[in-house]
Amino acid sequence: MTHINTLDPGASPLDYYGYELRRYREAAELTQRQLGDIVNYTGSMVGQIETARKLPTQDFSERADAALGTGGALSRLVELVMRSQLPGWFRQVAELEARAIEICTFHTHLIHGLLQTKAYARAVLGSLDQTDLDDRTEVRLARQRIFEKEEPPVFWAVISEAALRQEIGGPEIMRGQLAQLLTFEDNPRINIQVLPFSAGVHAGLQGSFDLFRFASDPTIVYTEGYGSGHPTANPDTVKDCSLRYDHLRAAALSLKDSAELIRRVMEERYGEPRASVA
Structure with missing residues (x-):
């Protein structure tokens, strides 16, 4: 396998992951094809991950951990791998997201990355560049694992109504994205408010921004x-x-009314039937 004997585990988190995967696999006396059969991936995919030519996913890591009896080592490592694949200028932001106890965001034209569906993220990331699009999408979605922590951050998102109506990727993708926002209705740690067009002049006219608060x-x-x-x-x-953020939250719709507007946009703009009210 190309580079398999010269892979430097200290070169990057991705190289280290590949080195460890190979080490665990060989200790289990399995070929790449045999491991692939067990975890329902191709042997070629296993080889590409071992040689740092393909990013491992969380799903692959969990299956490999179970198959190789690693005690969850690969699943713990994959988060570091994903973070290392972010653009250099954005890695600090991912670290802030991971450490924050509260995140407050205001976005004018896009749904925040921590709330994006896979299809929506792929459409955004692929607008000008299709290179390694699958991997880049997985890297973005991996940031959302902060909500799976034992003590996840409190997340507030004020989203301009324009972001709901800006069609990204087509009606089906937008229906899925707005439906995703509605899944957080009963989650007290993820709060979504919509700033409606009717708000007029508001405190966020200078643009989007995020606030990260720490212990x-x-x-x-x-x-x-x-x-x-x-x-x-x-x-x-x-x-x-x-x-500014306090004023934006005050000008935005309540959590309940925001969810109602999201449902209305799904129906009127993207053709999603609204659930009947008993």
Whole structure:
């Protein structure tokens, strides 16, 4: 197998994962094909992961852990692998998401990445670049595992109504994305409010931003440009954006009314029948 004897486990988290997978497989006296048959992946896929030419998924890692008796080692490692595949300028943001006890976001034209479906994320990421699209999509979705932690962060999202109506990927993908937002209705740790067009002038007209709050570290404000991110703990900026966010939440619809607007947009714009009310 190409590079299998020269793979440097210290080169990157992806290389280390491949090295460990090969080590566990050989200790179990299994060929790549045999392991593939057990975990329902091809032997070729196992080989590509072992040689750091293909990203492992969470599903693959969990199956390989079970097959090889690793005690969950690969599943724990895959999160680090996924984070290492993010654009360099965005890795700090993923670390902030993983450490924060509260995340407050305001987005004007897209659904936040932590709430995106696979189809929606794929459509967004593939708008100009189809290269390694499957892997890049998996990397983005892996960030959502912060909600599976024993103590997940409290997440507040104020979303402009424009993001609901901006058709990304077609009606079917948008129906799925809006349906995904509605699945959080009864989750007190994931709160979604829609800022309606009727709000008019509002405190977020300067653009999207995120607030990350921590148990003991200073709050950080994050804004984003083309191919660059700008985190800051500047007290004046944090104070200003915190005030803006309070006003945005006040101007947005309630959680209940936001869910109702999402349902209405699904019906009127994307053809999803609304559930009847008893």
